[in-house]
Amino acid sequence: MYKVLVSEQLVPNIHLLKIEAPTIARKALVGQFVVVMVDEVGERIPLSLADWDAEEGTITLVVMQVGTSTRKLAALKADGCILSLAGPLGLPSHIERFGTVACIGGCYGIGAIMPLARSLKHLGNTVISIIEARSKNLLYWQDKLQQVSDELIFTTGDGSSGYKGWAYDPLKEMLEAGKKIDLVFAYGCTFMMRLISEATKSFGVKTRVALNPIMVDGTGMCGVCRVSVGGETKFACVDGPEFDGHEVDWELLATRRTTYLEEEIRSLQRFECQQWYFETSKAMEARVERKA
């Protein structure tokens, strides 16, 4: 059992969890992830390490609610428990002094690029962080990123804050204007990572992406996380999750991620029904008590 120390909503649908996990915190490196199983009936899902503190013995996860498992995680309160937590998994990002590096984050990836930007900055790189969201109220961790970036650009789909558009737009503008960027990292949803990779390809700027296929064990045992990179099949949990974005077969990744679409919807509906039932019966009980 792993104790949840902090549980808070960062923005609608995105949740932060700080968990007691001293052994993982001591070993964690940039770019790695953990596999989490909330409860006895839960699914094993991979989540990136958004932060960790070896002294305090904690790790921080940023969770975007998309289905049953992420809902369950977001519903945990401080002092709650997670049944199983394994890691740190995956190969760490290769970082060194590259020069100017763009760190691009979207949805849960805003959390995941923070430690990356921090390390890059620490090694003396010029860090340009670009984060994207649909709207202003969905951006988070601007302050944290500000501290570890030389330049921070926000983009919002509706233009409510910062640049109107997606992370892809200012990046492309910079490249077109001839700005020298030595390396790009993109963490977040599949679609964003693909767009960024396509944008940088014509400029010949190396782009590293953190792939997010379905996983189970995270140790190379099942093969469900297979992705195709440079025409070769790789297991993302042990060979990645970070790969060269220009070599990834994005179509395959997107398709494989939809394997359980029907089942996921069923599972979520069931979970929501249960939650509703639970909430209603609690409300009823309260009413009965008040009457008595």
Add this chain to the structure above:
Amino acid sequence: MKEKPELEKEKKTKPRVKMREQDPLKRIRNFEEVPYGYTPDEAADEASRCLQCKRPTCRNGCPVEVDIPSFIKLIKEGKFIEAAWKVKEKNALPAVCGRICPQEIQCESLCILGKKGEPVAIGNLERFVADYEAEKGGIQIPEKPRPTGRKVAIVGSGPGGLTCAADLIRSGHQVTLFEALHKPGGVLIYGIPEFRLPKVIVEREVEYIKKLGVELVLDAIIGKLYTVDELLNDKGYDACFICIGAGLPIFLGIPGENLNGIYSANEFLTRANLMKAYLFPEYDTPIKRGERVAVFGGGNVAMDAARVALRLGAEKVYLIYRRSEAEMPARKAEIHHAHEEGVEFLLLTNPTRFIDDGKGNVCKVECVRMELGEPDESGRRRPSPIKGSEFQIGIDVAITALGTMANPLLTKTMPDLKLNKRGYIIAEEATGMTSKPGVFAGGDIVTGSATVISAMGAGRRAAKAVNEYLKWRY
């Protein structure tokens, strides 16, 4: 003088007491165990067939040399609990081995009765006494030995790791068992399905070694969370036994293999067994319930995958194997059960490519017929494709059960550990000793995919060697 041979003859001709089983039509819709087990009378009856040979050949067939005639004699005398203890002197997991040892190529293959008729059902009897003890006996916890002050780390909680842990704790060492997954048991938990090995049996054995005092650390992926060097140098362990199995799935390497609906047997069985996906949506992990399922391979893993697919509701399950049934490495009982349950065997057949439905899902597999040529190094006749014999089968789920390879996750972090060219750890057979001082290894990660009992044998031999090593070193 004259009567005795008569009596012997009668014994020889008496047929084996069959174990009652769930009806095939009923069992393909549930995950309950297939055979019901013997009643005490049936067990005594079967035991009475044993000739109590002076030089029992059966024992030579058992990799851990269970004292077969003695335990069978105790059954005959109605001393079932004592019989269980007798087995346990050599084999720590009789309830498991009785069920899943390939007896027909081990102990039972050498039973003298097999020459004229059916051999004694040694496996069934072993299962009976173990279940009887668990139900009636109240499992005994031996007295705590004097602590030696030495610490041993065991990596991997499969049958090999469990056996080694049980032996070492009895020698008075402090033992920690590290397991990567959230449940202990290795293949016994994630691979072999409930209907063949009920999980309560494995849980019972794990409880037992916990009661003996073994510390179990789950979610501990060695190589990631700690390296073996850290265990030995910083964490104060005096020796380490590596028994991590051979867990890397092999794929066919043919076009279309990454389509949706194509599983490795490891993934399919892990979802079904470890994650209980057959109970979805009560359990959160999903699994594709195919209507027409193709399984590739001819070993136990393939049989398990095929029979799980049936139980998930498949209308048709094809078992596609490139050699003939005689060459199948699976236990005879599993092949028989698969036939009974209606799995369709497509023998001398090999897949050549998968075809998609335009949306990324597999919808067909193309196969080619094979013919057997000259025997290869393994002594089995080598299959080769017959040109122009290609044909297609409509499927919506495919499962590859072609065996596994060594997972390099841990060994990669140990540059000073000698591996063979296929990535398995090189270890001395009699002791499990590796090229690295204080590090022992055994089970599938040394031998390649083998059997539960051979992994247990390796665990036991390593425990002995670790004992010697600790004595020598301190």
